Amino acid sequence: MTPVEAGVLLGATTGTGLVLVVARLRVIHRPTLAVRVLPYLRDVPPLGRARPRDEPSTSPVAAAAGIFGPPLRSTADVVERVLGGAASVRRRLERAALDTTVHDFRIEQVLWGLVGFALVAAYCLLDALSGGGGTISSLLLCLVGFAVGVLARDTWLTSQVTARERKVMAEFPVIAELLALAVAAGESPVAALDRVVRRSGGELSRDLAVVLAAVRTGEPVASAFDGLARSSGLPLVARFAQGVAVAVERGTPLADVLHAQAADVREAGRRELIEVAARKEIFMMVPVVFLVLPVTVLVAFWPGVIGLHLTTP
Known part of the structure; x- marks a missing residue:
């Protein structure tokens, strides 16, 4: 890939990202009819009431789902169909005392996968700019990075369960x-x-x-x-x-x-x-064998070696 092609690719990616961000910001700042009307209807039960826009969400998953909702949800559904095991995930979420649904956990897995995809894509881009790597191999590496990120979130959930049960x-x-x-x-x-x-x-x-x-x-x-x-x-x-x-x-x-x-x-x-x-008995012997024993042997035999050198004509 020549520097001109790389510059065109980076410029197109940056421009597309800026257009998406500006379009989404316009949608977010436009209040809906429910947000404008429901505060004045005091007798309406709060069931199904929309979340006010002025209440900040502390969950990054909720924030990501609010900005990129449909793509994330569809990707989470694909991950659910591929991996399965919703009952096991629900059980581990209960054991870890996490206030998260299975679908939200799948969205977290997608986010972790996207982070892995971005890291591998950045490496492949730098490799391509230096003159190495091919398109097919880079794409495969990016897919592997996405899969590793998804599985890493599942492994982290298991470690959270183990840590809580230890406590x-x-x-x-x-x-x-x-x-x-x-x-x-x-x-x-x-x-x-x-x-x-x-x-x-x-x-x-x-x-x-x-x-x-x-x-x-x-x-x-x-x-x-x-x-x-x-x-x-x-x-x-x-x-x-x-x-x-x-x-x-x-x-x-x-x-x-x-x-x-x-x-x-x-x-x-x-x-x-x-x-x-x-x-851990074998690991406990490692400092004794490789640290204490050589020092002991050196302290015991080094004076004799020096004495032999001094007395030898």
């Missing part, structure tokens, strides 16, 4: 002990749950706050904890919720159940620590 496991023994102390002091399960939720903060506290909100809306305590057991992706938390539900239904001592659950979690944490140490 929940770290908070669980303390929360269980606090619940046990509150119940042993004579409070009811709902009052104990309310006290612990107000006095603590964290991922598990947010889950318990959802359970408390369900109880306050009229749902039975056992049913609310059964819902927590179904939504939780951790076996220990699910067993804790089921134990609380059974204790409330059958009248068994709840404090003993909570103490036993906390002890089980601490024991599981110790076992996991021992297993991690066993798996």
